[in-house]
Amino acid sequence: MSTASIGHNISLERRAWNIRRHALLMGEVQGQGYIAQALDIADVLATAYFHAMTFRPDEPDWEGRDRFLLSNGHYAIALYAALIEAGIIPEEELETYGSDESRLPMSGMASYTPGMEMSGGSLGLGLSIAVGKGLGLKRKNSDSRVYTLFSDGELDEGSVWEAIMSAAHYKLDNLIAIVDVNNQQADGPSTAVMAFEPLTEKLEAFGWFVQRVDGNDLAAVRDAFDAAKAQMGSGKPSMIIADTLMGKGVPFLEAREKNHFIRVEAHEWQLALAALDERKPS
Amino acid sequence: MKPAPQSAPAGAAKPRLTTSAMIASIASEGQRTKPAPFGHALNALASGDARIVGMTADLGKYTDLHIFAQAHPDRFYQMGMAEQLLFGAASGLASEGFTPFCTTYAVFASRRAYDFIHQTIAEEDRNVKIACALPGLTSGYGPSHQATEDLALFRAMPNMVVIDPCDALDIEQAVPAMAAHQGPVYMRLLRGQVPLVLDEYGYTFELGKAKMLRDGYEVLFISSGIMTMRALEAAKALEADRIDVGVLHVPTIKPLDTQAILAACAKPGRLVIVAENHTVNGGLGEAVAGLLMREGVHPAYRRIGLPDEFLAAGALPTLHDRYGISTEALCTQVRAWLK
Numbered sequence: 001m002s003t004a005s006i007g008h009n010i011s012l013e014r015r016a017w018n019i020r021r022h023a024l025l026m027g028e029v030q031g032q033g034y035i036a037q038a039l040d041i042a043d044v045l046a047t048a049y050f051h052a053m054t055f056r057p058d059e060p061d062w063e064g065r066d067r068f069l070l071s072n073g074h075y076a077i078a079l080y081a082a083l084i085e086a087g088i089i090p091e092e093e094l095e096t097y098g099s100d101e102s103r104l105p106m107s108g109m110a111s112y113t114p115g116m117e118m119s120g121g122s123l124g125l126g127l128s129i130a131v132g133k134g135l136g137l138k139r140k141n142s143d144s145r146v147y148t149l150f151s152d153g154e155l156d157e158g159s160v161w162e163a164i165m166s167a168a169h170y171k172l173d174n175l176i177a178i179v180d181v182n183n184q185q186a187d188g189p190s191t192a193v194m195a196f197e198p199l200t201e202k203l204e205a206f207g208w209f210v211q212r213v214d215g216n217d218l219a220a221v222r223d224a225f226d227a228a229k230a231q232m233g234s235g236k237p238s239m240i241i242a243d244t245l246m247g248k249g250v251p252f253l254e255a256r257e258k259n260h261f262i263r264v265e266a267h268e269w270q271l272a273l274a275a276l277d278e279r280k281p282s
Numbered sequence: 283m284k285p286a287p288q289s290a291p292a293g294a295a296k297p298r299l300t301t302s303a304m305i306a307s308i309a310s311e312g313q314r315t316k317p318a319p320f321g322h323a324l325n326a327l328a329s330g331d332a333r334i335v336g337m338t339a340d341l342g343k344y345t346d347l348h349i350f351a352q353a354h355p356d357r358f359y360q361m362g363m364a365e366q367l368l369f370g371a372a373s374g375l376a377s378e379g380f381t382p383f384c385t386t387y388a389v390f391a392s393r394r395a396y397d398f399i400h401q402t403i404a405e406e407d408r409n410v411k412i413a414c415a416l417p418g419l420t421s422g423y424g425p426s427h428q429a430t431e432d433l434a435l436f437r438a439m440p441n442m443v444v445i446d447p448c449d450a451l452d453i454e455q456a457v458p459a460m461a462a463h464q465g466p467v468y469m470r471l472l473r474g475q476v477p478l479v480l481d482e483y484g485y486t487f488e489l490g491k492a493k494m495l496r497d498g499y500e501v502l503f504i505s506s507g508i509m510t511m512r513a514l515e516a517a518k519a520l521e522a523d524r525i526d527v528g529v530l531h532v533p534t535i536k537p538l539d540t541q542a543i544l545a546a547c548a549k550p551g552r553l554v555i556v557a558e559n560h561t562v563n564g565g566l567g568e569a570v571a572g573l574l575m576r577e578g579v580h581p582a583y584r585r586i587g588l589p590d591e592f593l594a595a596g597a598l599p600t601l602h603d604r605y606g607i608s609t610e611a612l613c614t615q616v617r618a619w620l621k
Contacts, residue, residue: 109405110405110406111405111406111407117377118373118377118402118406119401119402119405119406121401122397122401124366125370125398125401125402127370128366128367128369128370128371128373128374128398128402129370129371129373129374129377129402130374131367131370131371131374132370132371132372132373132374132375132376132377132378132382133374133375133377133378134374135359135371135374135375136374136375136377136378136379136380137378139335139375139378139380140378140379158366159364159366159367159370159398162362162364162366162367163367163370163371165362165364166361166362166364166367166371169362170359
């Protein structure tokens with residue numbers, strides 16, 4: 001079964017909206033969470049899971065699946081929302097988010113959650129694992145792909161550049177990496193913490209096929225995934241640089257002063273859900 | 283504090299040794315050796331198991347992995363001088379069903395890539411085998427290449443099996459045992475012309491098992507790695523002093539063979555000496571001491587290991603004498619303790 005056969009009549013706009021809603025509900029459970037990041041990356045995750053990737057909801061470890069590695073483990077709230085939307089995790093489980101004995105810990109770990117391919121949290125690990133998975137899939141003559149999401153702050157980690165060099169060296173055209181450029185990391189704007197621009201030119205110089213898109217423009221994101229998938233056979237790994245807006249979809253969170261960990265007051269979760277509900281796509 | 287370089291007094295009979303090559307063999311002159319036991323054992327294993335792949339971070343030639351790379355070029359991954367990538371990618375290959383054997387120097391695996399091994403391999407319980415050269419004090423290059431803390435670091439890591447082999451026989455038998463174990467394993471590696479010692483003792487390597495190589499009623503060495511070789515040499519030398527010395531070889535540091543160690547230490551009236559090519563902090567010595575304390579077995583206990591300091595550069599024989607892990611130094615310490 002591929003994604004084409006599950007909910008093919010549901011628009012990507014609606015998928016992204018559903019992901020945002022699942023994430024807000026989880027955030028409300030804990031009274032905290034990296035909700036602004038979840039809202040900014042929802043369009044990318046909707047496109048990955050409901051346009052680009054092949055998987056079986058009832059068989060998360062199916063050998064023929066595309067792999068999705070969440071390097072920035074604190075984005076787990078966003079990936080859980082996508083996995084719920086994909087039918088890999090039951091929706092009622094979101095009420096357990098971050099609680100004792102839950103399969104949905106606040107930082108993503110491989111052994112806890114179906115569909116979670118790696119243990120993130122320590123930043124900069126994902127691309128190296130993705131290189132190994134890309135090599136492994138090629139050894140098996142598999143046509144599955146490895147997708148990995150990481151954050152712009154992780155560009156500070158030397159290991160990320162080790163992996164970027166090696167993916168080009170090994171011509172891993174089955175590897176599609178997405179970097180979320182929301183320009184916010186723990187100590188401030190990512191570009192101010194450590195300058196990483198011009199990112200497109202840098203990555204192209206490293207031998208990657210690079211696209212830079214508005215990560216909250218679903219049509220642009222979809223086209224970028226299509227072009228990245230078309231790289232299979234080219235010998236080039238693909239990078240999608242997704243410029244995103246933290247808090248996207250909830251205007252008062254979009255407008256809030258930017259911070260790595262945006263504070264949401266207890267009464268604001270319902271306000272956020274109401275704001276989102278006003279913008280429900282068909 | 284680092285000891286000042288010692289210059290030989292004028293007219294001294296003993297020549298001043300020069301710092302040996304970084305990868306100097308630890309074999310003494312005239313000792314029986316076997317070439318590249320790790321590389322040859324891995325080749326033998328790989329011909330019967332298509333899941334085996336080899337990976338290194340620009341140290342294939344210096345970890346005997348080049349033997350595997352020559353025999354199986356399509357199963358060899360050169361990851362460049364990038365240890366974090368090496369172990370992250372190994373995790374990825376393992377998650378796709380392969381069994382990567384990764385090599386580098388012990389200093390780089392234990393210090394530089396520790397978090398990558400911890401998170402992507404141990405925490406995820408990936409089937410990755412790590413074999414690392416220059417364990418403990420087996421390089422004269424100074425602290426940059428002397429992995430004096432690797433056993434403590436990997437012992438502390440959940441899921442990790444830790445092996446400190448003595449000689450070529452230990453290594454060639456440990457390789458298939460590592461593969462047979464499902465999960466991560468760290469092995470200290472001796473490369474090049476590796477001493478062959480244990481074949482004289484009817485020994486076979488078994489993962490998780492300590493082996494009594496010789497018994498003795500007065501002293502018992504509990505040792506791992508090259509210190510077992512030294513302990514055996516010391517035991518022979520001390521025969522001249524009519525000191526009866528036993529040697530319990532503990533090649534698997536974790537999980538520890540608690541039963542064998544407790545049984546050996548329960549024998550009354552015997553001085554127990556743990557000898558390790560490792561800092562005295564957190565290695566075999568403290569593992570054994572902790573076990574004995576917990577279980578209420580209290581023999582007279584001494585430890586031989588490297589001091590808690592950054593070690594000097596120099597020729598290995600000089601350094602082994604200075605830090606008390608040469609055969610002669612072992613004998614001297616035993617005689618003093620028995621006085």
